[in-house]
Amino acid sequence: MATLLEIRNLKKYFQTPKGVLHAVDGISFSLEPGKTMGIVGESGCGKSTLGRTVIRLIDSSGGQIIFENKDVTFVRGRELKALRQKMQIIFQDPFASLNPRFTVERTIREALMLTKRYSRPEAMDETERLMELVGIDQRLRNSYPHELDGGRRQRVVIARALATGPRFVVGDEPVSALDVSIQAQIINLLQDLQEAMDLTYIFITHDLSAVKHISDVIGVMYLGQMVEICPSNEIFRSPLHPYTKALLSAIPSIDIHHQQESVILEGEIVSPINPKPGCRFSARCRYSQAKCGEPQSLEEIATDHFVFCSRAREIND
Numbered sequence: 001m002a003t004l005l006e007i008r009n010l011k012k013y014f015q016t017p018k019g020v021l022h023a024v025d026g027i028s029f030s031l032e033p034g035k036t037m038g039i040v041g042e043s044g045c046g047k048s049t050l051g052r053t054v055i056r057l058i059d060s061s062g063g064q065i066i067f068e069n070k071d072v073t074f075v076r077g078r079e080l081k082a083l084r085q086k087m088q089i090i091f092q093d094p095f096a097s098l099n100p101r102f103t104v105e106r107t108i109r110e111a112l113m114l115t116k117r118y119s120r121p122e123a124m125d126e127t128e129r130l131m132e133l134v135g136i137d138q139r140l141r142n143s144y145p146h147e148l149d150g151g152r153r154q155r156v157v158i159a160r161a162l163a164t165g166p167r168f169v170v171g172d173e174p175v176s177a178l179d180v181s182i183q184a185q186i187i188n189l190l191q192d193l194q195e196a197m198d199l200t201y202i203f204i205t206h207d208l209s210a211v212k213h214i215s216d217v218i219g220v221m222y223l224g225q226m227v228e229i230c231p232s233n234e235i236f237r238s239p240l241h242p243y244t245k246a247l248l249s250a251i252p253s254i255d256i257h258h259q260q261e262s263v264i265l266e267g268e269i270v271s272p273i274n275p276k277p278g279c280r281f282s283a284r285c286r287y288s289q290a291k292c293g294e295p296q297s298l299e300e301i302a303t304d305h306f307v308f309c310s311r312a313r314e315i316n317d
Contacts, residue, residue, distance in 0.1 A: 003066075004200050005031040005054070005168060010063035012046075012053045019274040023049040025224040026063070028298070031217075033167070036194065036201040038215030038232065040208060040247065045221040046272075047204045048092075051170040054202065055087040056080060067168070085115055088161040092173040094153035098145040104131070104156050105141040111163035130159040133196075134189060151182035155189070162193070170202045175210060187214055208251055212236060220244045223272050223280040226298065230305035240307045240316050243281045279309060287315045 012024040023046045031037050039047045052058050054065060056072065065073045072083055091097040098107060108130055112123040131138060134155040145153055154174065161169055171190065175183040187210060193199060205211050211218055211232075218235045220228040220243065228241040239245045246263040267284040270276075279285070282292035291310050298306040301313060309315075 002033065003030045004033040004068065006064075006066040007054060008064040008066065010050070010053060010065065011061045012049055012058065013061040016273060021273050022224045022275055023272065024053060024060075025275075027221075027224075027226045028063075029217075029219060029226065029229055031200060031202070033200055034194070034198050035216045036203055036214055038211035038218040039202060039204045039221060040206060040211050040218060041221035043206065044223075046224040047221050048172050050221070051089065051172050051202055051204050055089055055168075055170050056083065057089065085164040086166050087168050087170075088164060088166040089170045089172060090154070090157055090161055090174040093177050094150060094157045095145055097157055098153060100145055103142050103144055104136065104148075107156055108159050108163055111160045115164050126163070130162060133162070133193070134159045149182075150178045151185060154178060154182075154186055158186075158189070158193070162197070166199070168200045168202075170204065172204050173206070174203075176205065176207065183210065190214065208247065220247065223270065223275070225280060225308060227279075227281065227308040228306065229298065230302075234302075234305055238302075238305075240301055240305065240312050241281075241309050242285045242287055242315070287311055 007027060007029050010024055010027045014021040014023055027050060029037065039050065041047050049058070053060050056065070060073060063073070064071055067083070067087070075083060102110065105127055108127045109123050112118050112126055118126060128138065131141065136152060136155050136159065140148065140152065148156070174190070175186050178186060190201070191214060194201060203211060203214055215232045217229065218232050219226050220235070220241065222243050228235065228239070228244045235244065236248065239248055246265050249261060249263040265284045270280050270283050276293065277295045278293040279296050282288040285292070289311065294310065296308050296310055298308050299312065301307050301316070
């Protein structure tokens with residue numbers, strides 16, 4: 001199948017008073033149309049920065065972003081504006097990402113009018129259609145963000161993102177600010193929209209149960225590096241990187257007859273500022289050896305199962 005998005009050795013560095021912070025450091029992956037890639041990891045691992053860099057909200061420091069077989073890493077002006085219509089984002093906090101002075105109707109209509117594809121009457125009709133599509137009652141069209149609950153606000157954000165007719169959407173922890181019952185509704189909505197509109201997603205989260213439910217492929221990040229990429233079911237059945245195993249061991253289990261091993265991480269978290277070559281997890285890894293400090297790369301250990309660990313084969317045999 002053709003590839004919609006290909007990321008090649010993507011980097012995003014930030015200059016700080018203490019040195020260069022490697023927020024995203026040499027990440028590569030590809031994504032097929034209509035599929036969802038989940039990105040998981042601890043807070044501060046760089047997953048949100050990765051998502052924003054991919055859709056060109058912030059410029060990269062190196063690497064390539066290939067979208068629809070075109071290098072869009074450095075496009076500017078009209079090309080970038082056209083790209084924005086094909087790539088959209090759903091932010092974590094719907095209240096912070098909505099204009100408090102705009103009603104529901106104006107929020108969605110404004111996005112439609114910016115595409116310059118609709119007359120005002122057509123935009124009004126399309127606004128109604130989008131509201132119905134994401135499950136917002138028409139009686140709320142003149143409501144402001146502060147008058148809505150979190151779930152409805154996030155539905156407005158989703159409708160605004162869909163207004164430009166995108167092919168690719170980044171969900172930057174789109175359900176983490178919502179109640180658990182509402183989270184399930186929004187995830188189901190995103191899946192329904194994906195099927196109806198042939199959307200491709202990157203779904204960023206720290207919730208492993210949510211990412212398992214929605215993702216076809218999962219990438220695990222640690223301090224700016226992608227340490228494991230594989231199909232969703234495979235990562236829960238057979239995790240290969242020590243960090244992935246530690247993450248999965250933290251998931252609460254209700255099975256009292258089969259107690260899972262809890263992996264307790266020890267050691268200090270290394271700084272992402274001017275990091276040394278090698279695996280950044282090695283300082284906390286029980287399997288760490290001298291060669292873990294050497295430059296690493298993603299290696300295909302099993303079919304479509306890539307691991308950023310020089311000892312992956314040894315410790316999983």
